Amino acid sequence: MLTQDGSSADDLRQRVRDFLAAHDPLSLPRLEFLRARFDAGLAWVHYPAGLGGQGLPRALQAAADAEFAAAGAPDNDPARNGIGLGMAAPTILAFGNDEQKARWLRPLWTGEEVWCQLFSEPGAGSDLAGLATRAVREPDGDAWRVTGQKVWTSIAHRARWGLLLARTDPDVPKHAGLTYFACDMTDPGVEVRPLRQLTGEAEFNEVFLTDAVVRDSDRIGGVGEGWRVAQGTLMNERVAIGGGAFPREAGMIGLAAAAWREHPERRTPGLHDRLIRLWADAEVARLAGERLRQRLAAGQPGPEGSAAKIVFARLNQDLAAFDLDLAGAGGLLYDDWNMRRPESVSFYGRGPGYRYLRSRGNSIEGGTSEILRNIIAERVLGLPPEPRTDTRVPWKDLPR
Amino acid sequence: MEGPAPVTATQPGRAGRAPRTPRPAAAEPGPPGGRGRHSHDLRYSDAEEQLRAAVRDLLSDRSPWTAVLARVESSEPTDTALWHTMAAELGCAGLLVPESHGGAGASYREAAVVAEETGRSVAPVPYLGSAVVATVALLGTGDELLSGLAAGRTTAALAVEFARVPPGSGTAQPYGVRVGSPRPADEAGTTRLTGSVAGVADALAADVLLVPADGVPFGLYAVDARAPGVSLAPVVSLDATRPLADLTLDGVPARPVLMGESASRAVAAALTAGAAMLASEQLGVAERCLEMTVAYVKERRQFARPVGSFQVLKHRLADVWVAITQARAAARYAAACLSEGDPDTQVAVALAKAACGDTAVHAAQECVQLHGGIGFTWEHPPHLLLKRAKSGSLAFGSPDRHRAVLAGLVGLPPAP
Numbered sequence: 001m002l003t004q005d006g007s008s009a010d011d012l013r014q015r016v017r018d019f020l021a022a023h024d025p026l027s028l029p030r031l032e033f034l035r036a037r038f039d040a041g042l043a044w045v046h047y048p049a050g051l052g053g054q055g056l057p058r059a060l061q062a063a064a065d066a067e068f069a070a071a072g073a074p075d076n077d078p079a080r081n082g083i084g085l086g087m088a089a090p091t092i093l094a095f096g097n098d099e100q101k102a103r104w105l106r107p108l109w110t111g112e113e114v115w116c117q118l119f120s121e122p123g124a125g126s127d128l129a130g131l132a133t134r135a136v137r138e139p140d141g142d143a144w145r146v147t148g149q150k151v152w153t154s155i156a157h158r159a160r161w162g163l164l165l166a167r168t169d170p171d172v173p174k175h176a177g178l179t180y181f182a183c184d185m186t187d188p189g190v191e192v193r194p195l196r197q198l199t200g201e202a203e204f205n206e207v208f209l210t211d212a213v214v215r216d217s218d219r220i221g222g223v224g225e226g227w228r229v230a231q232g233t234l235m236n237e238r239v240a241i242g243g244g245a246f247p248r249e250a251g252m253i254g255l256a257a258a259a260w261r262e263h264p265e266r267r268t269p270g271l272h273d274r275l276i277r278l279w280a281d282a283e284v285a286r287l288a289g290e291r292l293r294q295r296l297a298a299g300q301p302g303p304e305g306s307a308a309k310i311v312f313a314r315l316n317q318d319l320a321a322f323d324l325d326l327a328g329a330g331g332l333l334y335d336d337w338n339m340r341r342p343e344s345v346s347f348y349g350r351g352p353g354y355r356y357l358r359s360r361g362n363s364i365e366g367g368t369s370e371i372l373r374n375i376i377a378e379r380v381l382g383l384p385p386e387p388r389t390d391t392r393v394p395w396k397d398l399p400r
Numbered sequence: 401m402e403g404p405a406p407v408t409a410t411q412p413g414r415a416g417r418a419p420r421t422p423r424p425a426a427a428e429p430g431p432p433g434g435r436g437r438h439s440h441d442l443r444y445s446d447a448e449e450q451l452r453a454a455v456r457d458l459l460s461d462r463s464p465w466t467a468v469l470a471r472v473e474s475s476e477p478t479d480t481a482l483w484h485t486m487a488a489e490l491g492c493a494g495l496l497v498p499e500s501h502g503g504a505g506a507s508y509r510e511a512a513v514v515a516e517e518t519g520r521s522v523a524p525v526p527y528l529g530s531a532v533v534a535t536v537a538l539l540g541t542g543d544e545l546l547s548g549l550a551a552g553r554t555t556a557a558l559a560v561e562f563a564r565v566p567p568g569s570g571t572a573q574p575y576g577v578r579v580g581s582p583r584p585a586d587e588a589g590t591t592r593l594t595g596s597v598a599g600v601a602d603a604l605a606a607d608v609l610l611v612p613a614d615g616v617p618f619g620l621y622a623v624d625a626r627a628p629g630v631s632l633a634p635v636v637s638l639d640a641t642r643p644l645a646d647l648t649l650d651g652v653p654a655r656p657v658l659m660g661e662s663a664s665r666a667v668a669a670a671l672t673a674g675a676a677m678l679a680s681e682q683l684g685v686a687e688r689c690l691e692m693t694v695a696y697v698k699e700r701r702q703f704a705r706p707v708g709s710f711q712v713l714k715h716r717l718a719d720v721w722v723a724i725t726q727a728r729a730a731a732r733y734a735a736a737c738l739s740e741g742d743p744d745t746q747v748a749v750a751l752a753k754a755a756c757g758d759t760a761v762h763a764a765q766e767c768v769q770l771h772g773g774i775g776f777t778w779e780h781p782p783h784l785l786l787k788r789a790k791s792g793s794l795a796f797g798s799p800d801r802h803r804a805v806l807a808g809l810v811g812l813p814p815a816p
Contacts, residue, residue, distance in 0.1 A: 257810075257811075257812060260812055261811065261812070264813075264816060267813075267814070267815035267816065268815050269814065269815045271815070272807070272812070272814045272815050275812060276803045276804070276806060276807045276812055277803065279806070279807075279810065279812060280750075280751055280754055280755065280803055280806060281726075281755075283747075283751055284726045284727070284729060284730045284751055284755050285726060287442065287729040287730060287732075287733045287751075288725055288726045288728075288729035288730075290442060290729070291442035291443065291728070291729045291732065294441060294442055294443055295443060298443070300443075304725050307721070307722040307725040307726070308725075310722050311722060311726060370715070372718075373714065373715040373718035373719070374711065374714060374715075374718075376718040376721055376722070377714030377715065377717060377718045378714070380718075380721060381690075381694050381714075381717055381718070381721060382694070382698070383694065383697065383698065383706075383708040383709065383713075383714050383717065384698065384705075384706050384708055384709040385709060386709055386710070386711060387705065387709070
């Protein structure tokens, strides 16, 4: 455990044990237990007091989680609300007002309210700032009417709230005319349709917004400041996608190594060379993720999250392709083309053909690897931008 | 005859500690190479950053690339004055030596930071050969040489090929030197060594040669580099900033330092530490390549704009930066494992040497390419970095060699 002060981890463990003594995890209803855990400041210990935490170093969270797990306590099923926990919560914490933090963070953490992200549009992918969904303020100023189409929206069909980026001023250059909202997904103007992808299933949705009502009190950040808020969300997304903690040979490399060990008859020299390169790259990427987390925990956030996401996408794709090549005749089969709506994305319950196809999305979703390279080149290395014609003219005058 | 060559008293593959996190069922069975601990700090400490700053100040002042280029064309390829300052005044020679022998009692983590800096500057100093490889060979001995090495009074080199493959690669590698017969006039107990070792690094700057010699038993001997019968012939080296020499010993009197298993272990430890610190050196080379190239493409204008604004160059440089983030984690992990005698050390060093070697060569090749025509000239520094990068990747085991070692350590057997 990386803490400057080992005693604070012990203090925290003791607080968890005291809490467990007062709240029996095995007899209390799950939701009641989770709410109490939040109210005791033991949900995410690095959050402020009163908002589920106690302002402790982020690195101490694992100590608290381990105590709860050891007691058989129910968790908040983080995989079910990945966007909420990974992106919405840090955005609300950084840019929301006190009323919004108090209203949203607790049901978000307990999983009562699932969040999705309404950013990409058919005409705005890599060029997110060019998006066309319009939000027009009602005359009384208390609400906005939103019309447009969003796409690649994971779990919109289960979400209570959507992080919405919309154009509030078409008369200024594109980055300046955006505003960030939380959109109530139960509004009658919100229609969610499944979007089937090349794997056969539909993890994602299209979201059609037709005069959907968004309250001004659900605006996050100032009018016209949406781009700045969205940048914060996206950096968290990249950390969330590329930066999870896991042991050696966990994940895709574990599957490949296990298949290699079990099937000597499938081995070739070329596959061996590929496998050991992949093993080394996966292990080094794991260590780089560990280093990134250590720096984050010590309050030294760096741009390495973008690197982690690029590396993760490439590794996943190469490992999935390796799996299929090693599978031989089995690689010609596919497990299921039926249109399904998976609760969460898992590479492990499916066959190698699925992993091969699904991993192609890893270098597209959450910022393409090409856009991430632009970001690294310009923001980390300080290289000059390409000459651009689209950033200084009013959005409404851009050719389309 | 090489010993079984564990780096530390603990063997990799027999993990002494349970992993902190349970493994998912999908990944069973576990790799024989252990699971990788989670408790090493992979960042740089404040003290390490202070050491880095001091070394960088000295090397930027005394070893700018213009001076390095001038020196490789001179008859004195090693900058002995700079080495003396670095070794004695900054204390770089004694980092790994315990305080009881006059050293700093620091760890491989600090030694690795110094290696990064010598890589960045392509400094023509025998830091790797003397302060790391030769010093580590003596660490467990309490030998009288240690205090001289720590103080920077003595410079030493281990008499092995710079291209020697890593311990554990399964390749039989004779040392080339044998214990010979005493001469008639010799006092009883005198040992004389005879043989040759090609391509030894940092030997030309050494006062003392530590010579592994086959015999019964195998032993590690100390030889005065200026003794009659010692011949060190400079060879034309790919990396002229770290010139190699062919060593020949013709019945040279030698002092036994370690015998048998302990000698094998000491040589293996020295080679493993050498590979790990060379990995950190390669990290420094890669970083310097990236910085130099980024600075150049911001200034160089073609088509009425800086060439660094073209996306094709930006993406290539972003890829170098990404590779460096990965290599740095591997290098830090290897240094941390060595420092703490972690049972995962051999895995860590193989990972680091493979990752950092490939990354340095990638970065240096991009450095030459993205400098365009000027990058292909003798008068501009990219070639110094390219030569250091490529020869460093070949030394103490190429990336492919280390991946082959890794395959054995983690239970991924080759095709039948």
